[in-house]
Amino acid sequence: MAMYEGDPEVIKHVLAEAPLPARLLMPIIGPRLYAAHAKRVHGTATPPRSHAISR
DSSP: OHHHHSOHHHHHHHHHHSOHHHHHHHHHHHHHHHHHHHHHHHSSSSOOOGGGSOO
16 A cells, blocks of 8 residues: 555655565566555556545
8 A cells, every 4th residue: 555655656666675575576476466455455456546536
């Protein structure tokens, strides 16, 4: 979820500090896992991001 919602520059910085396996795998595995979760919960793999939801 953090990779889906987060600022790309912040995610890049966080991953730069992570161990090598996480740096290599998270950009591949993270979006896939979140898409599967979002599809179950929201009915779509790409629900509106929190900043796009009007209050």
